[in-house]
Amino acid sequence: MVNPLRGMKDTVGEFSEKYTYFIENCSRIAKNYGFNFIETPILEETALFKRSVGESSDIVGKEMYQFIDKGKNDVCMRPEGTAGVVRAFITQKYDRAGGIKRFFYHGPMFRYERPQKGRLRQFHQFGVETFGQPSVKEDAMIILMLKEMFDFFNIGYRLQLNSLGCPECMPPYRKNLVKFLDETEGLCEDCLRRKVTNPIRVLDCKNEHCHVLLENAPILLENLCSTCKDDFNELKSILDDFGVEYEIDTKLVRGLDYYNKTAFEFVSDGIGAQNAIAGGGRYDRLVEFLDGRPTAGVGFAMGIERLMDLVKMPETKKESYYIGALSEDSLLKVMKLVVQMRKSNVIHTQYISKSVKAHMKAADKVNAKYFICIGDDELKNKTYVIKNLETKEEKSVELRD
């Protein structure tokens, strides 16, 4: 027997129904907010992810499905969605055209990690990206959109907010932080490495000992330039106005290198240790890092698998038909009726003749609302009966050729 690879799951059964339901409704809401569907390739040049997600990130450092293809290209299966969308934005020369573009996407992402609850090697994200809109009002708007999606599915969450500053205030802060780290003894190995590669991520360290050492570290949020500070305050005030609750987390830095200014994460309790259900923020420099014209960007991604346990499907109302044959002679007639009715209805059937009772049991099994059976009597009288299985009402209908 061939098993699926570790950390890879089939989309099938109940999960498949929820998945479709989720994508359909998120897509609908995103369209209402002015976003258009985009799909980018799963395979991209490795350089794309190295330059966008960042070599210092764990994702690029150790979690990528990377290989050399038959054309000797160094390629990767995408570990996240933003890089590809930004690349597509530049490929289409939208950066040169100017204006505002909004995209939503969904599909599989790949990271070579140890699977656990809420973490797979192939998982699925639904995400959005806005290009060319530097206003913090857009940041607020996509958070409101995310809230609307979660509210639609009745998913509880906590929103955590931070600001990562901009090219004006981040570098001096970073210098400050590195100085502090240099003076601090006893940091864990990872932090010593991060101090060089990406010092901001030291703040994010889960090591308890490091936590204690970092208590007096300079705080990013208190060292923002006036523009960043104003923007962050405006974001908070908009969210207040819309009644969106949030927590400020000065240590929220996120694992990807491309974020600046607004960074946020939606977390949910009770779904295991992997509790981030959505994350996003602003990435105003990313387009130019990837050789496009400087263009502001902001977006988020949701982890679909992590949300599926929290999504409850609405009661589906019965509406399908079941049509069965009572004799060998009526089988063909049943098939004709089935094909004709399938033009506008969901029809279940079976290719064998059997008793009314057996057919009705089969009709119940597929959750049909209406029941039709055709046997020799029906062929002779040119009529058949439609039975409503819920109300038990029966209605006679003419059987046409």
Added chain:
RNA sequence: GUAGGUGUAGCUCAGUCGGUUAGAGCACCAGGUUGUGGUUCUGGGGGCCGUGGGUUCGAUUCCCAUCACUUACCCCA
């Protein structure tokens, strides 16, 4: 990469202090007098007890190894 937990029917799990033919519930199929369902009743199919080795007269059970799944660390969605 590290640590714990679990592998028995399609699914959820019992069980064997080592001993004849390995069980239940659910699901599936058939039937309950010859054309009216869901609940019920009866019957049926279906298991190399994860894999390999060791101890033993005898292993699904004890021991070792291995693989898979799972949870957690780490990191993230």
